[in-house]
Amino acid sequence: xxxxxxxxxxxxxxxxxxxxxxxxxxxxxxxxxxxxxxxxxxxxxxxxxxxxxxxxxxxxxxxxxxxxxxxxxxxxxxxxxxxxxxxxxxxxxxxxxxxxxxxxxxxxxxxxxxxxxxxxxxxxxxxxxxxxxxxxxxxxxxxxxxxxxxxxxxxxxxxxxxxxxxxxxxxxxxxxxxxxxxxxxxxxxxxxxxxxxxxxxxxxxxxxxxxxxxxxxxxxxxxxxxxxxxxxxxxxxxxxxxxxxxxxxxxxxxxxxxxxxxxxxxxxxxxxxxxxxxxxxxxxxxxxxxxxxxxxxxxxxxxxxxxxxxxxxxxxxxxxxxxxxxxxxxxxxxxxxxxxxxxxxxxxxxxxxxxxxxxxxxxxxxxxxxxxxxxxxxxxxxxxxxxxxxxxxxxxxxxxxxxxxxxxxxxxxxxxxxxxxxxxxxxxxxxxxxxxxxxxxxxxxxxxxxxxxxxxxxxxxxxxxxxxxxxx
Amino acid sequence: xxxxxxxxxxxxxxxxxxxxxxxxxxxxxxxxxxxxxxxxxxxxxxxxxxxxxxxxxxxxxxxxxxxxxxxxxxxxxxxxxxxxxxxxxxxxxxxxxxxxxxxxxxxxxxxxxxxxxxxxxxxxxxxxxxxxxxxxxxxxxxxxxxxxxxxxxxxxxxxxxxxxxxxxxxxxxxxxxxxxxxxxxxxxxxxxxxxxxxxxxxxxxx
Numbered sequence: 001x002x003x004x005x006x007x008x009x010x011x012x013x014x015x016x017x018x019x020x021x022x023x024x025x026x027x028x029x030x031x032x033x034x035x036x037x038x039x040x041x042x043x044x045x046x047x048x049x050x051x052x053x054x055x056x057x058x059x060x061x062x063x064x065x066x067x068x069x070x071x072x073x074x075x076x077x078x079x080x081x082x083x084x085x086x087x088x089x090x091x092x093x094x095x096x097x098x099x100x101x102x103x104x105x106x107x108x109x110x111x112x113x114x115x116x117x118x119x120x121x122x123x124x125x126x127x128x129x130x131x132x133x134x135x136x137x138x139x140x141x142x143x144x145x146x147x148x149x150x151x152x153x154x155x156x157x158x159x160x161x162x163x164x165x166x167x168x169x170x171x172x173x174x175x176x177x178x179x180x181x182x183x184x185x186x187x188x189x190x191x192x193x194x195x196x197x198x199x200x201x202x203x204x205x206x207x208x209x210x211x212x213x214x215x216x217x218x219x220x221x222x223x224x225x226x227x228x229x230x231x232x233x234x235x236x237x238x239x240x241x242x243x244x245x246x247x248x249x250x251x252x253x254x255x256x257x258x259x260x261x262x263x264x265x266x267x268x269x270x271x272x273x274x275x276x277x278x279x280x281x282x283x284x285x286x287x288x289x290x291x292x293x294x295x296x297x298x299x300x301x302x303x304x305x306x307x308x309x310x311x312x313x314x315x316x317x318x319x320x321x322x323x324x325x326x327x328x329x330x331x332x333x334x335x336x337x338x339x340x341x342x343x344x345x346x347x348x349x350x351x352x353x354x355x356x357x358x359x360x361x362x363x364x365x366x367x368x369x370x371x372x373x374x375x376x377x378x379x380x381x382x383x384x385x386x387x388x389x390x391x392x393x394x395x396x397x398x399x400x401x402x403x404x405x406x407x408x409x410x411x412x413x414x415x416x417x418x419x420x421x422x423x424x425x426x427x428x429x430x431x432x433x434x435x436x437x438x439x440x441x442x443x444x445x446x447x448x449x450x451x452x453x454x455x456x457x458x459x460x461x462x463x464x465x466x467x468x469x470x471x472x
Numbered sequence: 473x474x475x476x477x478x479x480x481x482x483x484x485x486x487x488x489x490x491x492x493x494x495x496x497x498x499x500x501x502x503x504x505x506x507x508x509x510x511x512x513x514x515x516x517x518x519x520x521x522x523x524x525x526x527x528x529x530x531x532x533x534x535x536x537x538x539x540x541x542x543x544x545x546x547x548x549x550x551x552x553x554x555x556x557x558x559x560x561x562x563x564x565x566x567x568x569x570x571x572x573x574x575x576x577x578x579x580x581x582x583x584x585x586x587x588x589x590x591x592x593x594x595x596x597x598x599x600x601x602x603x604x605x606x607x608x609x610x611x612x613x614x615x616x617x618x619x620x621x622x623x624x625x626x627x628x629x630x631x632x633x634x635x636x637x638x639x640x641x642x643x644x645x646x647x648x649x650x651x652x653x654x655x656x657x658x659x660x661x662x663x664x665x666x667x668x669x670x671x672x673x674x675x676x677x678x
Contacts, residue, residue, distance in 0.1 A: 016660055016667045021650060023641035025660060027667045029674070037560065039516035050658070057674070065514060079514035086516045120673055130559040130583055146561030146587035148652075156657035158664055161586075162641050194501055195553035198582055228553065230582040251676040259676045266672055298501050298556075318552075322500055415510040415558075436505040436557060443509070443528040 002166035004276035037128025068407035107383020117247025121236035136233030137217035165279035170206035181216035197229025296326030346459035353431035354382025365456035371403035372462030416441025429458035492546025496607035503557035522569030541614035555584025
């Protein structure tokens with residue numbers, strides 16, 4: 001059993017008590033809600049005559065269903081409009097802060113909460129979305145929940161949970177050029193499998209992780225869930241504090257009302273102890289990580305861009321049935337290099353890679369080049385703030401000049417709940433997080449996951465390309 | 473915070489035993505996008521999800537959820553890491569609304585497992601060899617009645633029994649009828665306030 005880790009400390013601080021079942025009743029410091037997984041929860045509250053216990057600890061935005069082209073109301077999709085209207089009504093009725101479209105602060109829930117300084121070290125954060133693990137980048141315990149649990153948090157600000165084990169994943173060394181946080185996490189999932197993290201929280205540590213920016217750490221923690229870990233985190237450090245300082249909801253530095261100094265010392269006290277005990281430790285070498293691409297139908301089916309799709313004999317026996325399914329569904333042959341695979345659609349965005357640094361990295365590759373003939377490429381900023389910042393830096397113009405479409409913020413084609421989707425057997429190069437069958441809106445559509453820079457490289461060449469060959 | 477008004481806060485139904493025919497669904501890492509594709513999440517209710525369960529996989533034909541022999545199934549038998557991916561409760565809701573009352577598998581994704589508890593559907597683990605035997609047995613004789621018993625922690629069929637596992641907390645919640653935790657959680661309002669007062673960040677931007 002783990003001891004002295006940040007996970008243990010934060011868990012203990014938020015423990016309200018032990019329920020008769022033996023489960024822990026855990027206080028949730030920040031509850032994020034959106035239009036997809038909250039309407040039924042509010043309906044359950046109404047049915048039971050319950051109120052929201054801590055409306056001031058609940059924050060809403062709309063992201064999954066918002067169109068990224070025409071955002072005028074009512075939305076063209078009546079179902080999307082209905083969900084939007086329900087969120088507007090529920091947040092108003094319960095006096096919950098709501099970052100609506102056009103507020104200047106709307107965006108993907110896992111992009112806007114850090115942006116606003118809502119996400120802070122030492123918090124417990126829950127949201128009806130599996131990528132809530134993103135917020136662990138700040139040294140928070142953050143995890144996804146279902147709608148009945150959204151109801152529980154709304155009604156009590158707590159959840160009934162069992163404690164997770166803690167695995168420390170240490171990545172050391174300098175990242176080679178063209179290798180990003182996305183590649184680190186795809187590499188980790190490739191090594192440990194999509195089920196490897198079940199029952200665990202992942203603590204990401206080591207010199208490589210310490211060297212990542214906050215946005216890189218968010219990408220890393222975001223995809224913990226794809227490795228089976230419900231939450232992943234990085235211990236807070238100066239990089240964390242520098243990111244937070246001055247943000248809207250961050251503690252203020254100015255005297256007499258400021259709490260910044262107090263906050264930093266509290267955050268420091270929560271870091272995993274030097275002699276902390278872990279349930280498991282895994283060590284990886286950053287130098288061995290290449291730009292990584294998935295070839296199959298789970299995020300664990302990834303390879304370096306310079307590798308070939310593994311043949312059956314190179315795959316562990318228990319993984320072979322899934323590999324055979326993947327060969328067939330993807331229509332990619334074992335032994336064939338992944339490089340050179342033709343793509344139809346290129347998507348840059350999502351809670352994994354829709355932040356300003358992601359757009360900068362992609363724009364660097366797009367600059368002075370043209371999207372290949374027959375390829376549809378589009379960029380969806382993660383939030384209104386990201387969009388504004390990108391436009392201030394002229395990134396939108398770089399993308400547009402290269403033939404990319406420049407869109408409004410939202411989840412978009414990561415899961416295709418809005419009009420952005422693949423058609424038929426189209427194959428996408430995507431900076432998102434899931435390559436499941438049918439994930440991007442076509443029941444037979446195919447997804448290759450990769451970093452934003454790799455997506456931009458695929459866009460301008462029309463095929464999977466090693467970003468290192470195009471880098472200046 | 474607002475004061476709670478506790479009206480009809482939870483549903484108390486003991487879930488000790490689920491008996492009925494089984495449905496074998498072979499394959500590892502079956503994700504919630506396959507169980508219920510995202511386009512069916514465009515709704516403010518869970519209504520109608522039962523008909524849409526595995527809809528894209530079923531389009532290929534011969535899917536177990538469509539086979540006549542399994543139409544009365546109550547126990548779904550799956551393999552490793554079932555329900556991975558998205559946190560959508562729509563996935564267990566779709567399975568339950570189709571008619572499934574318990575799931576037996578080699579392992580489950582964490583969030584899917586939690587969602588199943590919250591809606592009163594036990595997910596229990598069994599050894600891979602037991603799962604393979606059960607899947608084979610059901611396929612050979614779909615009318616076989618399986619019994620998942622949380623009290624004895626076994627699954628029984630044709631006079632045979634296999635051990636099953638479930639964490640002690642969730643097991644106790646089913647056996648005591650407290651799997652819907654909402655009322656229990658709200659009842660601790662004083663302890664909740666006490667904990668909240670010890671968390672420095674709750675007052676930092678007020």
